[in-house]
Amino acid sequence: MRAQRSRQLQGWFFIGPALLFVAVFVLVPLAQLVFTSLTDRSLLGGGRFIGVDNYLRIWRDASFWRALTFTAKYTIVLTPILMGLGYALALLTFDNTPLKRLTRTIVFVPVIIGLSSSSLLWYWLLDEQVGLFNKLLVDLHVLKEPIVWFVSADLAFWAVVISITWKVVGFGLVLFVSGIQSINSDIIEAAIMDGAGYWSRVRLIIVPLTRRILLLTTLVSAIGSMLAFDQFYIMTSGAPRGQTFTAVYWIYQNSFVSFKLGYSSALSVVLTLVILVLAALQIALTVRSEAA
Amino acid sequence: MSASAIASDLGVLTSRRQRRPPPSVYLAVAACVAIMAIMAAPLAFSFLASIESATEASSAPHYLPQSFSLQNYLKVAGYQAGLATYVGNSTLVALMTIVACVALAAPAGYGLARFSIYGKEIAFLVLLAPMMIPYQALLTPLYLDFAKFGLVDSRIGLAIVHTILQLPFSVYLMRNAFEAIPREIEEAAMIDGCSASRRLAYIFLPLAVPGLVTVALFAFINSWNEFLAALIFMNRETSFTVPILLVSVRIGNHGAVDWGALQASVVISIIPCLAVYLALQRYYVSGLLTGAVK
Numbered sequence: 001m002r003a004q005r006s007r008q009l010q011g012w013f014f015i016g017p018a019l020l021f022v023a024v025f026v027l028v029p030l031a032q033l034v035f036t037s038l039t040d041r042s043l044l045g046g047g048r049f050i051g052v053d054n055y056l057r058i059w060r061d062a063s064f065w066r067a068l069t070f071t072a073k074y075t076i077v078l079t080p081i082l083m084g085l086g087y088a089l090a091l092l093t094f095d096n097t098p099l100k101r102l103t104r105t106i107v108f109v110p111v112i113i114g115l116s117s118s119s120l121l122w123y124w125l126l127d128e129q130v131g132l133f134n135k136l137l138v139d140l141h142v143l144k145e146p147i148v149w150f151v152s153a154d155l156a157f158w159a160v161v162i163s164i165t166w167k168v169v170g171f172g173l174v175l176f177v178s179g180i181q182s183i184n185s186d187i188i189e190a191a192i193m194d195g196a197g198y199w200s201r202v203r204l205i206i207v208p209l210t211r212r213i214l215l216l217t218t219l220v221s222a223i224g225s226m227l228a229f230d231q232f233y234i235m236t237s238g239a240p241r242g243q244t245f246t247a248v249y250w251i252y253q254n255s256f257v258s259f260k261l262g263y264s265s266a267l268s269v270v271l272t273l274v275i276l277v278l279a280a281l282q283i284a285l286t287v288r289s290e291a292a
Numbered sequence: 293m294s295a296s297a298i299a300s301d302l303g304v305l306t307s308r309r310q311r312r313p314p315p316s317v318y319l320a321v322a323a324c325v326a327i328m329a330i331m332a333a334p335l336a337f338s339f340l341a342s343i344e345s346a347t348e349a350s351s352a353p354h355y356l357p358q359s360f361s362l363q364n365y366l367k368v369a370g371y372q373a374g375l376a377t378y379v380g381n382s383t384l385v386a387l388m389t390i391v392a393c394v395a396l397a398a399p400a401g402y403g404l405a406r407f408s409i410y411g412k413e414i415a416f417l418v419l420l421a422p423m424m425i426p427y428q429a430l431l432t433p434l435y436l437d438f439a440k441f442g443l444v445d446s447r448i449g450l451a452i453v454h455t456i457l458q459l460p461f462s463v464y465l466m467r468n469a470f471e472a473i474p475r476e477i478e479e480a481a482m483i484d485g486c487s488a489s490r491r492l493a494y495i496f497l498p499l500a501v502p503g504l505v506t507v508a509l510f511a512f513i514n515s516w517n518e519f520l521a522a523l524i525f526m527n528r529e530t531s532f533t534v535p536i537l538l539v540s541v542r543i544g545n546h547g548a549v550d551w552g553a554l555q556a557s558v559v560i561s562i563i564p565c566l567a568v569y570l571a572l573q574r575y576y577v578s579g580l581l582t583g584a585v586k
Contacts, residue, residue, distance in 0.1 A: 011407030
């Protein structure tokens with residue numbers, strides 16, 4: 001009995017420091033965030049309790065809804081591109097020949113560099129005066145004349161999508177390759193014996209057996225896109241006319257540019273709830289598939 | 293390297309199946325080569341632009357540099373407080389993040405993996421909380437708190453934020469690493485009268501080195517690259533980290549973008565990540581799998 005009690009204490013002794021860290025630097029700030037969201041706090045002070053007024057204001061704030069819709073559109077357009085291309089690349093390169101390994105390594109390199117580095121790299125490539133991207137497309141006769149990417153919201157959106165596709169397509173690739181490689185080779189060989197061609201093997205065996213990894217990667221990727229900030233801050237600065245502000249960017253503007261702390265806290269709470277739903281889905285999927 | 297890789301790809305398939313590889317093999321090889329070219333081109337062009345003269349880098353687009361010059365790198369080296377300051381800041385923040393992640397996550401992972409205690413799974417869920425609560429949302433309260441304790445414009449303050457970011461993954465990974473160690477080894481040590489702390493230090497940690505390397509690797513890369521918190525917390529010219537330096541170089545001193553210096557600083561920011569990744573690729577991929585999908 002006593003031995004078991006001391007074992008309990010020992011266990012908590014090891015977990016304690018990390019729990020304390022999370023309590024102090026995550027849970028306390030979270031409580032502060034919720035509290036501040038119920039006040040009219042600004043840089044000048046304030047902090048009067050105003051109940052749910054900030055949340056009612058969010059409801060009527062067209063700029064916020066535009067930012068949230070824009071972020072959702074970005075996520076909905078980008079995620080299928082990343083997953084589709086990542087999966088296609090995985091199907092192409094999953095067998096471990098030297099060339100295919102090398103291809104995977106090179107496709108993955110942009111994943112490990114910073115978003116600020118890749119965004120500035122593409123900001124340069126896409127520049128209308130010195131950028132090589134236009135020149136290359138003109139030289140290849142894809143374009144008749146150079147595109148000015150950052151004047152319209154639509155073109156700026158696609159400029160960011162292109163750069164991010166280059167940057168993170170390797171993430172899905174690596175996860176999908178490991179999923180495909182973990183399929184029991186007997187199953188695939190049996191299918192070949194039964195005369196299944198390449199595409200029916202992909203459609204009937206490989207895709208169904210990697211569905212879990214595909215779903216989880218989609219969620220991880222979608223959460224990342226819903227929290228996009230760096231690439232828009234660097235490449236578009238929200239321009240033109242605030243049409244490319246994302247949700248996080250809009251919170252940043254309210255907190256650290258106009259210092260509406262109470263209001264931005266309410267925005268942060270709303271964003272946290274959106275992410276929480278996606279993250280809960282991810283964890284539920286992980287736990288359920290572990291039990292299976 | 294790639295030429296021999298292509299040759300061996302074709303070779304492997306020829307010897308295995310028939311004398312001539314089917315056309316689909318040539319197609320796959322061609323696709324791989326094209327994909328590698330597309331993915332490597334932006335980095336290659338950036339590097340080439342960084343080693344030409346500043347005037348050429350800001351002239352009409354061209355594929356190959358017309359001259360060789362280290363002018364851009366010299367400019368970045370002497371930019372504002374000096375490149376050494378910024379690389380130093382980034383390195384120190386990353387090192388502190390690594391130390392904090394290992395110091396917190398290794399014992400926590402051990403406690404979670406090896407002790408059957410009440411409420412363990414709830415504690416685990418609390419430790420994973422930063423994964424569900426985006427740190428982007430916590431930056432406002434954290435900034436206000438840190439301002440009171442002098443942790444704004446402080447490398448320690450930024451390292452704390454980066455540790456918040458990295459801790460759930462680290463705990464998850466260490467728990468898995470410790471759970472994979474056979475119970476017999478621990479039981480033998482217990483019979484020998486080894487205390488729990490000594491078992492962690494002398495038995496578990498040495499066996500979990502791959503896990504520790506992965507934790508450190510991710511902490512380094514993510515801290516080195518982190519942008520938003522650094523943008524908010526590091527406001528003084530001397531406290532910038534490398535990503536903030538990049539943005540600052542673009543703005544420059546006179547309004548016009550100095551493209552050569554910008555590409556030089558992009559190359560400098562990439563090199564540490566690239567070196568660490570190429571050296572420890574195996575750990576990176578296994579960590580990614582654990583973190584994202586297991």
